[in-house]
Amino acid sequence: MSQFFVIHPENPQPRLIKQAAQIVREGGVIAYPTDSAYALGCHMDDKQAVDRIRRIRNLDDRHHLTLVCRDLSELSNFAKVDNVAFRLIKNNTPGPITFILSATREVPRRLMHPKKRTIGLRVLANRIAAALLEELGEPMMSTTLIPPGETEPLNDAHYIRDVLEHELDLVIDGGFCGFEESSVVSLLDETPEILREGAGDVSPFKV
DSSP states (O other), rough: OEEEEOOOOSSSSSSHHHHHHHHHHHHHHHHHEEESSSEEEEEOOOOOHHHHHHHHHHOOOSOOOEEEEEEEEGGHHEEEHHHHHHHHHHHHHSSSEEEEEOTTTTGGGSOOOTTOOOEEEEEEOOOHHHHHHHHHOEEEEEEEOOOOOOOSSSOHHHHEEEEEEEEOOOEEEEEOOSSOOBEEEEEESSSEEEEEESSSOOOOOOO
């Protein structure tokens, strides 16, 4: 049965953030708020936890998983980013936009698209998520919490606990954080390509 933490959305309690980070480090799967909707998260190097998330969401290995990062300094470790792409990302983060980029060798193969060797990367603005990532000291694997057969993300922490309490190790209640998936922008080519228009302003990427 999952634990349930109520964390203040503007001033996250350090004690609860430390406990949440420890759950992730120990292989836990969590539901947590982002700046677009609630998401599932786990340690990026934990294969069993990643597999659990794929089962919860009923995802195959062709679905892009996302590495959520503390800041732009982590991007170069996990993605190949030229100067133009870096400026675009810098001008539009943090926020609810996931960028598809070519993955470096630092990215575990199970997190990449199997044929394209690409990865989704995102820098979050949500203060709870940012505090959690800062405490972890490294990116976290993440994907929007959309149940199989549904089209919209879950956005109520109590409902998430009721539905998934036996599938998750922790649900973080950070209040309402939105009900849209993030926008997804590919920066694999010279011209940005908007793959999904959701939360966030994608006008800078329209040509």
